[in-house]
Amino acid sequence: MGRGRHAVPLARAGFTTFGVDLSLDAVREAIAAGARDAVRLRGWCADLTRYPLPRGRFDLVLVCRYLQRDLFPDLRAALAPGGVVIYETFTTGQRALGRRPTSADHLLEPGELRRLFDGLDVLFYEEVAAPDAVARLVARVRSSSNASTGSETLPGCAEPCDSSAW
Numbered sequence: 001m002g003r004g005r006h007a008v009p010l011a012r013a014g015f016t017t018f019g020v021d022l023s024l025d026a027v028r029e030a031i032a033a034g035a036r037d038a039v040r041l042r043g044w045c046a047d048l049t050r051y052p053l054p055r056g057r058f059d060l061v062l063v064c065r066y067l068q069r070d071l072f073p074d075l076r077a078a079l080a081p082g083g084v085v086i087y088e089t090f091t092t093g094q095r096a097l098g099r100r101p102t103s104a105d106h107l108l109e110p111g112e113l114r115r116l117f118d119g120l121d122v123l124f125y126e127e128v129a130a131p132d133a134v135a136r137l138v139a140r141v142r143s144s145s146n147a148s149t150g151s152e153t154l155p156g157c158a159e160p161c162d163s164s165a166w
Helices: 007-012 024-036 069-078 092-097 112-116
Strands: 017-021 041-045 058-064 079-090 121-128 134-140
Touching: 007 017, 007 024, 007 041, 017 024, 024 041, 058 069, 069 079, 112 121, 112 134
Parallel strands: 017 041, 058 079
Antiparallel strands: 079 134, 121 134
16 A cells, blocks of 8 residues: 555545555555545555455455565455456566666566466556566456455454445
8 A cells, every 4th residue: 555656546536445554654644645635545554464355355456566476366365256456566677777676576577477367357468668667467357256255354353344344
């Protein structure tokens, strides 16, 4: 979620917006940015490797310029039936530009993003070398369902998750 760069416009466009970030300061700043724009953001400060997102709950999962490979199975599982993922992050081509990031842990190999979402219907995919070297993907969950039972409880929440609360 960061400080709300994408969450605020999504909320402004009418989406019920739920953001996650490891930084409590970032979550607070995003919620405050939403309030300044008269929109409500829901924020959760969490490490998604310890507290995964609820399964089958989100119509849209957006990840921008962040790569943590061990999160991909949970990101996919968080999508509701027919849900869409939009993902953009840096590729190994970024090294040739002489800018960060440069670590292999934070750079996709050619074609890797598409492979990580194998099994979803890819609506858009590209890899570009400038102005930044990034891969971009938009993909939709196929007809098989990730449907949730509605009984997941987020850490720190007293009650099971309810889509009306998000």
